Amino acid sequence: MAHTNKVMRSIETPDGNRCVDVFVRGDGSFGFEEYRREPEDTRGWYPIGSHGTQKFSCADTALEQAQISVTWLAGVLVAR
Numbered sequence: 001m002a003h004t005n006k007v008m009r010s011i012e013t014p015d016g017n018r019c020v021d022v023f024v025r026g027d028g029s030f031g032f033e034e035y036r037r038e039p040e041d042t043r044g045w046y047p048i049g050s051h052g053t054q055k056f057s058c059a060d061t062a063l064e065q066a067q068i069s070v071t072w073l074a075g076v077l078v079a080r
Helices: 059-069 073-079
Strands: 006-012 018-024 030-036
Touching (some): 006 073, 018 059, 030 059
Antiparallel strands (some): 006 018
16 A cells, blocks of 8 residues: 655654654644654664554644653744
8 A cells, every 4th residue: 555644744853853744634634743863874764653553633733732742842843
């Protein structure tokens, strides 16, 4: 099955090793997921948060819940 999520916003930690993506699904619902990558591993990002199945009615609500669920996210957003 094809991956049908479209990333609306991606927020990375300053070191570039973690990120949160806020996305919209093909059905119009929104969600978010936390990812991690290791600099020495060239295979890319791995989901680590198990948040991707939650559904929200808009991107703003998904981002608000992400800030509650992902401990580092609020601090990164404030620093921008």
